[in-house]
Amino acid sequence: MYSIYYIGAQNSERIDFCQWPYMVTGGDLFDGEFDAIEDDDRIQGWERKITSKKLNIEIHAVGVSLEQAIDQLENVAEKDVLNTTPGRLYVGSSYMKGWLVGTTKDRWLQDLDSISNELIFKSDYPYWITEEEFHFYKRGSGNAEKMEWLEFPYNFPYEFSKVRNLQYINNSNYTASGFKMIIYGPCINPLIRIAGHIYELRTTLYEGEYAVIDSSTRYAKDRKIVKVRNDGTEENLFNSKNNASSIWEKIPAGLSIVSWNGAFGFDIILFNERGTPRWTSR
Template sequence: MRELKYTSHDGTVIDLNADDLWVADLQEMRGYAWTYTLATRGIKSVSRNASTAKMTVRTTDPSRLDMVQTAFDSDVQAVTPGMLTVDGEWTQQAYVVGSSLGLVPWPDYAQVDYTVVLCDGVWRRALPVQHFFPMAAGTGSQLDLPTDLPTDLAPSKIALTVDNPTGKAAEFSAIIFGPCTNPVFQIGANTYEIDVTVPAGGYVSLSATGLSKTITLTAENGDVTNIFDKGVRGDGAGSGSYVFEPIPAGESLLEISSNYGIDLTLYDVSGGVPWRMLSSPTPS
């Protein structure tokens, strides 16, 4: 499928692969460049920053360009980026900050070259959600012994497997379902811990992407509380107890206490639009 859409900050969706309005290719958006500082024997301080690219829009109904321009301008004026989506899965925040006439317009044809600011430096796509519910609803939080002792056994951790097929450490987001207190889980060598009580019917949302690092608590009634300070960050990335640590490539052991569930979403990241996206359609 060939698909390209722009969604403005107010929800306006512009289909850029329609019969009467389309972008023929994304040549400039396939390229990318790392920002870096030269070191004695290599490079350091690497990052992928915002960049500009050209996007050529063609249309057989030039009047539609007025609506397109209004949506682009509204995002710039609001200083709130829109979202480019390729093939329904690869996304990047963007502004369209200028245009120039590509060809002299005819009554039934026009071509405009737009200057696009790609804000994120990378394209992202969400991989299928991985669901982990190690204990069925209604199961107790302790293991009842057959003999009458003063105490029962705390539940053991259940070992599960997280799959990261991207070939590199992946950004992620997670939803932790209540009820639970101070939920802790371990993936590979890193422990993820949030010091909060999650009520029944509530959940914690953890975002650990380059776009946002946030932690919120949603109560059963829908009230949302910012609990960013409740995430344990240790000594930062690589410390073994960093709540935003990327998920290692390949399969990793997930250990989770047995009284709550987790939905885990990993993100694939690419510097440019992947070459398999928006390839030329097969001739009919």
């Protein structure tokens, strides 16, 4: 049985659809279809437009009253709708961003302690995302020393694993992935090469500060680069990126060499996208 649940965007409230008072009974979460991009009566490519998914559940008075269970579900859903901030619908390790926008109830006229409920989940970014995390440490830290002699899973022309500040990232997806990169200060003009491509910010990060490069959206206008200061305030660093080398370049599938000067640490979170949820945990 897959774990299926919704995480609200406002307060990270969780609605678990595989544990009473809610229990999934069906739906079309594992179905999917791409939309054709047509020109002159020929298919030029494929995309996914705004998509609705159905989730059928039973709501049963277990632990709380039926009325409380219904209100809790709809309170979490409507907060995200009214704030136009997408929550996340999870199926196993995959999630889709969107909103619970529709509800159809059955048997509500009867004096029962349970009802059937069909929920409609709508997304303008209808891809199921599985995250992969990678951590790269500052030279001289205890974690960096442990990583220094890392053995690579494949044979390379020479022993990359014994070269300082040279690591790898193994993207398990079948295609290139968007990412979030978190760079930790102190450092000046941090530059990272992945598969030969340069990701660079021309800025200074002081002790305790960090920069976030976030390409986790399909729309370029919504992508962001920010510095987070010690007091939690943010500074827009969008104009600090190296425009000679696209900072939004997706990270290739498979094994890629990662290199930097070792003067700072950073994390990379890959967003591996699929048209349907993964059937395996990884």
